[in-house]
Structure formats: C-alpha cells, structure tokens
Amino acid sequence: MAIKFSVLKEATDSRARLGVLETPHGKIQTPVFMPVGTQATVKTFTNHELKDAGSEIILSNTYHLYLRPGHDLIERAGGLHKFMNWDRPILTDSGGFQVFSLGKLRTITEEGVEFRSHLDGSKHFISPEKSMDIQMALGSDIAMVFDECAPYPADYQYVKESKDMTYRWAKRCKEHHHREDQALFGIVQGGMFADLRKESAKELIDLDFPGYGIGGLSVGEPKPLMYEVLDELMLVMPKDKPRYLMGVGSPDALVEAVFRGVDMFDCVLPTRIARHGAVMTRQGNITIRNQPYAEDYLPIEEGCPCYACQNHSRAYIRHLIKTKEVLGLRLTSIHNIIFLIRLMNDIREAIRQDRLAEFRKDFFSEYKG
C-alpha cells in the first residue's frame, strides 16, 4: 500500500475527523488544504516558502504538465518531485476536469476525450489508461482516476449516464494502474442528485480505492445545495478512507465541509484572487486593490504572522498591485495561502478539543462571505 490513513479522533459534535495520511513522501495531518501548483509551481512561491507556510502537500495538474514540459520529460528528470525539487507529498489530478473545461475544444466518447491544446491547438487524446500512464510518469504520491465532471445545471439522465461512465473509467484506471509507490483515489460523481451520488459512492467503494475524491461540486451550484449533497453522501462514505472534496477552498466552505466529514481540499482560489488584489480575512475577503486602501497603513490582517502582514501595509501592497509588480502578487498570495493553512490548523485544533461546532459558530459570527 502506497498510503496509510489513520483516523486519530472522531468529533462528537459533528462528522469531522482528525487524521494522519502517510505517503511515500511523508505524513499529512488532516483535514488539510492543498495549495495548487498547476505547472509544477504554486504560483509565486518557492518550495521553502511553501514549507514555511506549513504546506504538507501540494496538488499539481496532469493536463498542464502533459502539455508542458511533457510527462515524458519529467519522467526522465526522475519524476515530478525531483524536477521541481519538492520532497513532500504531491497529489495529481487526472486531467479530466481541465480537459472538460475546454468546452468546444473537446469531444467525449466512451474511449476517452479528444481535445485541442489551449496553447497551440494541437490535437490530443486522453483515455483513462493514458491518464494513468501520465500520472505514473509524474510519480505523484496520490493519483486520481480519470472521471467526467458533469456540468451544473445538468438533467438527471445526463448526470446518470456520466456517472455510469465515470464508474467504467474508474475500473479501467484501476486495472491499468500499477505503480506501487502511488495511491490511486476514486472519484464520486452524481451531480446534485442524492441517489446518484450514493450509487456512485457504492460503485466506487466496490472497486476498493484507498481514498475517494468528491468531484463535481463547487461548479456553480449554490453553496447550501453543495452542503446538502455532502450531508447525504457522507452517510455512505467509508469511515476509514480519506475523503477529498475537489476544487473547494473558500474559507466558509472549508469549515462547512470539514464539519460534514471531509478530510482533504484543494483550490486555486487563494492564489487566483491574490492576482486580482483580493485577500482573505476572518471577516471575509478584502479587495485591497480598491481606492479606500490607498492610504491605509494597517497590515492586511492584524495578528497574521505572514510575511506580508509582518512587513507591509495595505497601502504599499495596493500600490504594488496597481502597478502590476510581482511583489504585490507574492504578498497577497502568501497571505492567502497562509490564511487557509492557519484556518485548517485552527480547525484541526478545534476537532482535537472536540469543539468544532463552537468554532464553526464563532467563525460564522465574524465571517461575511
């Protein structure tokens, strides 16, 4: 087994769990937020800064690395860890979500997905088997099955057929995957339909994966609907396996999803909004790019230990963002990533003390989404 997951404590006031996930590149405390390093780099960060920020694992994107610099090049370099000199765990997605997001540039069949590169229009084909080959070449600690992520909204019949194909693809992935130092997670689909979600979960559980992604949420639906789906789904998810809610990273959703029993998250949100001059605080996001912050000499968030808050004012950071300076992106990115990692630390501490319900109440009394 490439990984070992241990639940250290189950909360009594919620479905939350405190755990440890052991991988070939080290241990991860869960619940965990994984910063996204799409192109073998978490945007603006060095690896040392990521470690200093407390990041125990990062995610990288199969689709992007397949196109540039190519999984074969990375394999020859000794794998993704060595190529980017990151010695902690890496999870790779399957490329599915990125490929489906290409819209008109792709065609889905039972065999796989044909698509044109968003970079140069060149034609490519990724099947479940090909996704496994790429991820095995990258050598991530955790690989994900190639799934179809149904759009929102989508009708019942479409979502059902998509979920069925996702199951058949998951089976093909499992049969093709053979790297022993890499764990392969299944992905539950089923859109916003509770019965399809449960069916999908049961089908995947039958295939016995060491962990399960929850895909197809946070794709445009209202947040309460996402929480409802999670409520239903969690009733059938195995307790002894990590549960990974894919693509979710807003502070409120992290609190709500951990409360419902999710262990892992990833999202480009913290670095994406950082590029637009928006920063996370316990009161909600602030767009320091805006005029009111032009002469605001407070830090982004009082008491925050990040480099930005310890060294610079909102006014200076606003100036850097307005003038498109790299340091501006660095400071807002570092603040946002550390904000989410600290939030997860606080959440884990609350579970440890079995007071997550109270933590959640306090959090939402302050947080204005």
Next chain:
Amino acid sequence: MAIKFSVLKEATDSRARLGVLETPHGKIQTPVFMPVGTQATVKTFTNHELKDAGSEIILSNTYHLYLRPGHDLIERAGGLHKFMNWDRPILTDSGGFQVFSLGKLRTITEEGVEFRSHLDGSKHFISPEKSMDIQMALGSDIAMVFDECAPYPADYQYVKESKDMTYRWAKRCKEHHHREDQALFGIVQGGMFADLRKESAKELIDLDFPGYGIGGLSVGEPKPLMYEVLDELMLVMPKDKPRYLMGVGSPDALVEAVFRGVDMFDCVLPTRIARHGAVMTRQGNITIRNQPYAEDYLPIEEGCPCYACQNHSRAYIRHLIKTKEVLGLRLTSIHNIIFLIRLMNDIREAIRQDRLAEFRKDFFSEYKG
C-alpha cells in the same frame, strides 16, 4: 552634510578606488552596484531577499513614483523608506531620463519639460525645482539634479547647448534644494565629446556637489567609445567625491568602469533580461529559455550561492520561464542581482589586494560578452 565619502585605498595598477559612502541610512562600500526599484520595489524581490543578496543601497525612479502612487502620498506615509519598509540607503534619479525617453510625448524648454503620462496621457510639467520638490518629498538619501540627457548620436552643437542647459538646471536645483538629510549629486553631460565632458565636469565642480553622476553614456554608443569618454573625463573628476556612472550594469562595463575610477552604478539590466529568461554567468549571458536547456539539469552557474542555483536546475527554470510562471522571474532575477553584487564584492577585494589589473585580465579571458 548628508553624506560622507572616504576613499580607503587607491589602486596603483589602475584608477580604481575602494571607498565608503556614509548616508543617513547607513554605509555603502564602493565600488557598488545599486539594484533598481523603479516603482518602490526591486522587481520580484522582497526587502529581506535584497538584504540577503548583499544589496546596501537601491535606486528608485522619481518619474514613476511621481505618477504612481504620487510623491505627496509617499510624503504623507513618512517618506519612501517607510512606505516600502526599506531601511537602507536609497538614491533617486531626477526623472529627467525617463521623461526624455517619452519621445514625442514631451517638449523641452529652458523652464523644464512638459510631458504626457505614459499611463493615461495626462499632462504634466517637471522643472528642476519640481524635481527637487518630488525628491525631497520622497526623502531619498541621495537625490540627483534634473538634467537633459542628449541622445546618441547627436551633433556637437546640440550636445553643447544641452550641456549648457544641464548646467543652468543644476544651478537651479542646487538653489532650490534644502533638505539637509539628503545629498544632491550633480550630473556631468557632454555626449561623446571629450572637451564638452570636461567643460561640464568643471562647471559642475564649481557648483560643489557632494557627488557626481555621469549621464548620457551607455545610450547606444559602442562600448569602446564609452570607455574613451570615461578615460578623458576621469582626468578632471575630483578624487574625494563619489563618481556614479548612471544606467550601466553589464558585467564587462562594470569591470572596465571601476578600472577607470567609477564608484557607483545602477541598471535595470539584471532584472530586465531575467524577465526574458537570460541569466548572467562569468562566461557571459545564457538564455536558458532556449531549447538546449530543456533537459539540462545543471544549476545556472556551478558554485553560485544564490537560491536559484542552490535549489533548481536550468531545465526547471526554463520550464517556469516558458510557462510564464512568477517563480521563473524570481529565480532568474535573484541569480542576476546576486551575480552583479558578487562581482562587485570580487572587484572590491581585488582593489583591496591591489590586483585589479590582474582580475580584469582573468575576467576577460573567460567572459564572452
């Protein structure tokens, strides 16, 4: 006096000098290379990284700060040091060079320069007095007089008239400047004409500035011509004042100019070429963006102590540059700035040991411009 300059040692094998420049924000060892922080940030760097790189002083641009965020805002923030949280010395240019570079967007008269902002086309006017007001508001340790930098090539008559006006402007700057914790340097002009250069130097020396910039070089002329001008000019430059060759930063020119008696340099070159994937080495620049480096797992330069060389391969940095990742710019920028600072350290050590001529010979036996 805002600054004090002491020559610690004069070389016997060249006109080079080893010195210390004391400013209100600390001492600078000369000869020195000053990284350029155009918009109150040295592109891609944090202040801590700049200090770790060994940067004892930075330059910032009056024209850019005047437009954004405005010198009045920076003055209200407590000055440029406080605004950007940099507690070491800062030199500001006069805005002249940037304004003249606007080409058709500006009109020069005896009174000053009228120009349109490159950002929004708004109309502005900077006179020698206005340049002083802006630099006094910024509160740099060293301010520069507002000069006209003649283009290359330019005919004798044009350069003579331009040099004469630069003298009259220098006088007006000196009369208007009244910040006691800020030194004001004159700027020698005179194009490529040895007699005009010497006249300009003598006129400025009569005004008795605590230091002298050498402007209007490295503006397109062949390097040997620049060195000829320096050879002639240095015969009349006062020995007890710092000499600052403006806008020069290629490794070969640094060696040649120190050899001729220059003490200070600034240039955007290291960070500008870094953005295009070019890195400096003792053998000359390498464009690691290019295909031959795609699977080159050596560091940029063996033995270099910078973060990029200590942690990453040319292949990985090339990937980052090709994919336009911020970390790519950071790694090439940090290498180039540290390369120049280390070169200046080596140059100072060579002067200290009175073997600069030998150092220069060794340097050029390796360096392919």
